[in-house]
Amino acid sequence: MTGTSDFLIVGGGIAGAGAAARLAPDASVTVLEMEDALGRHATGRSAAIYIRNYGNATLRALNAASEPVLTSPEGICEESLLSPRGEMLIATEDELDDFNKYLNGAEGMEMLTADQAVALFPLLKKEGIAAAAIEREAQDIDVDRLLQGFARLARRHGARFVINAPAQRISRSAGVWRVETPNGVFEAPVLINAAGAWADQIAGLAGVARSGLVPMRRSAAIIPPPDGVDVSGWPLVASASDGWYAKPDAGKLMVSPADEDPVEPHDAWVDDMVLAEGLHRFEQAVTMAVTRVERSWAGLRSFVPDRTPVVGYALDSDGFFWLAGQGGYGVQTAPALSRLVADLCFDRPSELPENVVEALNPARLF
Structure with missing residues (x-):
């Protein structure tokens, strides 16, 4: 199997599926998942609760920005993904x-x-x-409906999900990233690193400076x-x-x-x-x-050292986009971060405050 797309996402958890859902309406997207199903690791083992006050100030801003989508997930599913808990x-x-x-x-x-x-x-x-x-107002999240809803939305717009496809070699030539997997070779000018605990390993394969991420x-x-x-x-x-x-x-x-x-x-x-x-x-x-x-x-x-997600283009390699370091906040921040990914990739203004976007910028780590 081979494939060329505008965006190549490594990682089919909640982060990768969310990014695909927001990018696919305007671009071709391929998601590579190393396991035999999406969300096998952190996403599928989440405590599954939305807590507005969980995390540092940046994360609390992302939590607040995600809540409207979790409550009214238009295009993702038909009814709220939240239920009362406290x-x-x-x-x-x-x-x-x-x-x-x-x-x-x-x-x-x-x-x-x-x-x-x-x-x-x-x-x-x-x-x-x-x-x-x-x-x-803390509420349970239906994580599987959110993950599968993101994946369905992405597929409706033409995104492709490839399972059993761990990245074995990554290279870049003539402005294009090339990822070799046991299930095929895939290329795109932009590589989005949404590999969760494996994100620094993906950076290493790509010859990009690691973020200091610690599982x-x-x-x-x-x-x-x-x-x-x-x-x-x-x-x-x-x-x-x-x-x-x-x-x-x-x-x-x-x-x-x-x-x-x-x-x-x-x-x-x-x-x-x-x-x-x-x-x-x-x-x-x-x-x-x-x-x-x-x-x-x-x-x-x-987590990276400041316990804040890393979202944005790498400084040291063209077309390498970080979407990592979500810690224990990945599910409840996915709606906000997936929109931010699309805004940054398409050079659009973000609805998030400027200081929040800057706090997520990979530049702070290097």
């Missing part, structure tokens, strides 16, 4: 500094008493809560709630120091140690000791004991 932050006495840092600059956060926090998440130990607050493992487990307890209407609850979080999931609880262990890019798996330690921290905050883990998994959240 996100509650709790702090022990030792976590009050972290709690106050999170609330600094936050919008829509409501302070709660310990009694109110326990009323919302009845498993919590009241005596351990020194402070609590809730973002009631970090994040683990999670599904545990049953106490017998007879309906958790479906409870909010996500998280410790202010990022020691753990828990979220209702199909009648059970998803609990994560909120780990961020640097690893090489790979198909991540759970470190049993890390998971056990995280479940222990969860147990210290609640009245239940964890007696059974029904299943567990891990994914990779990839």
